Amino acid sequence: MASAIPAADLRSFSEYLKTSKRIIALLGAGISASSGLPTFRGAGGLWRTYEATDLATPEAFEANPDLVWQFYSYRRHMALKAQPNRAHFALAELARKRKDFITLTQNVDGLSPRANHPSEQLHLLHGSLFNVKCTSFYCSYSRNNDFTDPIVPALAIPKNLPEPTPSTGDKTGEEATRSLYNALGIAEGEEVDISDDRVPLKGLSTDLLPHCPECKEGLLRPGVVWFGESLPLQTLDTVDNWMKAGPIDLILVIGTSSRVYPAAGYVDKARAKGARVAVVNMDRNDVGSSGLKPGDWFFKGDAGVIVPEILQSVTGEIQ
Structure with a gap:
């Protein structure tokens, strides 16, 4: 089946991903919706x-x-x-291939751990x-x-x-x-x-x-994390220390509008450390407070389909 992703975008992203070392992913409800949750x-x-x-x-x-x-x-x-979908498995494989890759998830559904995402590279912002x-x-x-x-x-x-x-x-x-x-x-x-x-x-x-x-x-x-409670301080400190440890090549923003703190803040912090931004979402207007900038990528569609395809140059094919 032909890809819905524009070939030029897929090619440029894939080439950049292959040379990227320090990568961060921010996940929202959109990745779980691909599992019908x-x-x-x-x-x-x-x-x-x-x-x-x-x-x-x-x-x-x-x-x-x-x-x-x-x-x-x-x-x-x-x-x-529900079952983890191909996006969860692709991110777990990327973590195994890139030891300086971390994932921050706002989801509480346990789908990333059940996809065997390496726990030391997975941070649960909301428990x-x-x-x-x-x-x-x-x-x-x-x-x-x-x-x-x-x-x-x-x-x-x-x-x-x-x-x-x-x-x-x-x-x-x-x-x-x-x-x-x-x-x-x-x-x-x-x-x-x-x-x-x-x-x-x-x-x-x-x-x-x-x-x-x-x-x-x-x-x-x-x-x-219930309403009115603070996010886990140890998790926030671990992520902040990772971000301060060196330049960041890429931030993946998947299934989240990134408009609410700390999600919005992580996109801006990653940019400040040199990161290019790749957004996977159903709505082009839902890409966070800072919007898309020249050199960013936007991939419109279902995360369960898009994510394995754009990561394939590093992860290989995800079944």
């Missing part, structure tokens, strides 16, 4: 009527840990049903659905890459909850949400809340939720 607001559809502050803040967890855990358990379940940590002030317990589903028996997906399968043909991740609404008999745009008989969410007592195996007292919480 619903967005935060679309995750299951049942939670569309909740504000983010009802589901993704420390205060929400303190007030309703059962509701928050049901939301995140469903997101974990959906993420595990992961599959990391957990104790909420007790006196306990520092945490564990990473826990792909158990459900994480505790009480959080098993209810048998009467339809299981929409992520579709690699759905490049927005919304297909799964629509199929769930249809299966529950909920009309598009209809207001639904937790008291609706069609919504199989239930109140769970605290003792049925994930507890810390170390202190035995504290509840475990998802290891994601």
